[in-house]
Amino acid sequence: MTDRLMLLDSASLYFRAFFGVPSVSAPDGTPVNAVRGFLDIIAKLVSTYDPGSVVACWDDDWRPAWRVALIPTYKAHRVTETVPGGRDVEEVPDALTAQVPLIRETLAVLGIPIAGASGYEADDVIGTLTARAGGPVDVVTGDRDLFQLVDDDRGVRVVYTARGMSNLEVVTDDVIVGKYGVHAAQYADFATLRGDASDGLPGVSGVGEKSAATLLQTHGTLDGVRAAAHAGTGMTARISTRIVDAAPYLEVAPEVVQVAREAPVDAAPGPLGPVTDEQRRAAEEFATTWGLSAPMARALNALAAAAR
Known part of the structure; x- marks a missing residue:
């Protein structure tokens, strides 16, 4: 096990999983392709980069009011409706919306903590946890906005998923200079x-x-x-x-x-622990219910190997 913290840009990954995995349903007919893909993404990332801890960072507010107040066009084209209370609803396929609670349950049975902050995006959660980290960090995302967090001196890099999970790119300062001509x-x-x-x-x-x-x-x-x-x-x-x-x-x-570095994130990432028999039983029961036994086994085995 390394001391490297892995921070997942959860929405970026579950959108990729949803559009990258063919339609598949649970025994009760619920679509689970995004959940299946998300499990395989976790297995691939953990097996490849051997993190010491993993946190799933969440959009508690995908379009924060304080950003919109500064630039009203911020993400405006993605709004489908504004519900009572002033909350903007993002355009998301119904079949994916139905799976997001299952993805959260999946993370829970795997023992991967979810971190969010009221009024902030996942990017800000990632920025805050990166700033707090005492060791190296891998930020996993398909969003190049997070390139601003790369710091070779601290060992902060981006695992960039834009070209697909079979063609991951580790982004360091040299890579950014090569792509864009800036640090x-x-x-x-x-x-x-x-x-x-x-x-x-x-x-x-x-x-x-x-x-x-x-x-x-x-x-x-x-x-x-x-x-x-x-x-x-x-x-x-x-x-x-x-x-x-x-x-x-x-x-x-x-x-x-600018990604926030001081969002009110109530999370203290801990090291990956061994996969206990009780945890494995709970995860396998969950997987059986939703028709996810094979990808769940792959994710559990990857986490167990990383925790050794």
């Missing part, structure tokens, strides 16, 4: 300038990935870029004007893009 410590500023349509972040008009990278290579930080734009130095007049004109956005966007 991990600059990634949030890079994302702010570039914007992200998938999150409803407009970015600075006319500034794409290449120009955002060039600006940060030259000026170091977003503050440096803005200062140079106001001085009219180190960039074209067109880009300078666009950055100055984007001042209202650039005043608030960094707080939206």
Whole structure:
């Protein structure tokens, strides 16, 4: 067993499982393809990276009001309705929505803790637990926003799932520099300038990935870029004007893009313990009920091996 903490971006993984595993149902007809895929993802991750502890990080609020107050378009395109009390409902396939409680039960029988924080996204939970960690961390996600957490000196890396579970990529600072031309410590500023349509972040008009990278290579930080734009130095007049004109956005966007490091997360990750006979019996009973015996066995065996 290593001392490496593994933090799961749970929603990212169960969406991947749902769309990656063909439709399959439990004996009572309930769809369980996402649960099956999630179990196999856990087995693959634990077997491959041998973590000392694992935490499933959860979106207690997928679209926090404080982020929306700063940028109203934040994730707005994903809202299907707003229910009484002002809570926004995210667009999620019904067959997946039905499986999310089962995924939480699955994590419980496996002994993997779930961590969330009221008013915060899973990204913020991950950022907070990473900041608290005394040792190395693997962040498992398909969301490149979390590249900002990569820290080679601390051994913080991202296990990136965007190309599929059979083609996982371990993202370090060198990888980010190779992909984008900026360091991990600059990634949030890079994302702010570039914007992200998938999150409803407009970015600075006319500034794409290449120009955002060039600006940060030259000026170091977003503050440096803005200062140079106001001085009219180190960039074209067109880009300078666009950055100055984007001042209202650039005043608030960094707080939206930056992952929180001090969210009120009530979790203290502990080491993986041995899989007890009682735990195995409970997990196998749960798996039999839902037609998940084979993937449950794979996950249990991976956890048992990692705990040795």
